[in-house]
Amino acid sequence: MDFVWGGMLFLSLTVGVLTGQGGVVADAMLAGAGEAVRLCIDLCGAFMLWMGLMNVAEEAGMIRRLSALLQPVTARLFPASAKAAAPITLNLAANFFGMGSAATPFGLEAMAAMQENNPKPDTATADMCLFLCLNASAVELLPTGVLALRASCGSADVYAIVVPTFLASLLCAAAAVLGCWLGRRWSRRTG
Amino acid sequence: MMLSFLLYGMVKGEDIYGAFARGAGKAFPLIARILPYMAAMMMAISGFRACGAMDFLNARLAPLASALRFPRELVPLFLLRPFSGSAGMALLADVYETAGVDAFPSFAASVMLGSSETIFYTIALYFGAVGVKKTRYTLPAALFSMLAGAAASVWLSALYYK
Structure with missing residues (x-):
């Protein structure tokens, strides 16, 4: 992360200065x-709603x-x-039904639960990856945002993209599992 | 989902009002903990977009994209999508306008946007919240899955587009 973040900043500042647009880049930052x-302020409301509800379920033993x-x-x-089994599932389920604002607090809860069993707290575990x-x-x-945009632009068949989108995201998830598996093998070999 | 949480709590005779407040109270410290990471990430993303490196990459990648029969309208979308959700939607609206909503590039762009996520933002947020600094192979694996997703989107769009 240090490398990616630093690289992005370094690149944008250098390019900005070289093209004489350093001020524009700084303003954009x-x-x-x-x-x-x-x-964060917008998110705070959604977090309160979902973390509150989740705590009701937690204290009642539902989680x-x-x-x-x-x-x-x-x-x-x-x-x-x-x-972390419950928050992980709730997060994936919220994503699945297109409830992004609910997915994030569940996801963060899952991360916190996974962090508890992490022997090296500054390093990601395989499960986290x-x-x-x-x-x-x-x-x-249902990619609700895309569908809404298609409808507002007057598409003849708004829902035509649903099946290919779902299949593409399944392939994407499969690639994610494969990528993580490769990453785990590779990191084991390099120590 | 909301209802089931509440009903379960009521049936169990829990103090649901107090339980809700205790849970919601944890939201603010959490926000405060992730804000610096979000600010750092969004600052870098915003600067990166403003400096013109994106346009440069875009121009370089366009010939490669056409060689791979990847619709060139999708290149900027592919580049920006991992960074920003709102920029992704704006670019999608742009593709709709220039190519027509029911044209093939628009179809493929919809599929691609619907099957991808704002990777950099998600990684910064989730790892930031628990204080993990070494993310190991998360980013390469996520980028790999995004690349596979983009290829799958174009391929499936070609199959399903009428």
Whole structure:
């Protein structure tokens, strides 16, 4: 992450200075940071709603029972994360039904649960890598945003993209699992 | 989903009002913890887009894309999508406008956008929240899956487009 982030900043600043647009780049950075603050405030409401509800389910024992129920499935994909089974599933389910605002707090909860069993807290575990890659591949039943845009632009068949989108995201998820498996093998070999 | 959580709590005779407040109370510290990571990431993304490196990459990649029979309208979308969700939607609207909503590039662009995610943002957010700094192979694996997703999108679009 250090490398990626540093590289992006270095590249944009150098290119900006070379093309005489250093000021534009600096302004854009400032705007980006401001946007993050606004986004966090927007997110805060959604987080409160979902974390509150999740805590109701947690204290009532629903999360624990759900975890136990889902254990056999998640244990295969995430062998070291028994405690995170419920939030992982809830996160993937929220993504699946296109509820992005609910997916994030569940995802963060899952990360926190996985972090508890992490022997090296500053390094990602294999389960975390896979979890993130699955999140990044976004298996979604209904891409609501895209459908809305198609409808507003007057498409003749708004829903024509649903099946290919779903299949493409499945292939994407399969590639994510494969990529993580390769990454794990590679990192084991290099130590 | 919301209802089932609430009903379960009520049936169990829990103090649901207090439980909700306790859970919601954890939201603000969490936001405060992830804000610096989000700010760092969005600052870098915003600067990166403004400096023109994107246009440069775009111009270089266009011939390669046509050689691979990858619709060239999709190249900017492919480049920006991992960084920003709103930029992805804006570019999609752009493709719709220039190519026509029901043209093939628009179809493929819809599929590609629907089957991908804002990888950099997600990684920064999730790892930032728990304080993991060494992300190991997460990014390469995610980028690999994105590449596979883009190829699959174009291929499946060609199959399904009428």
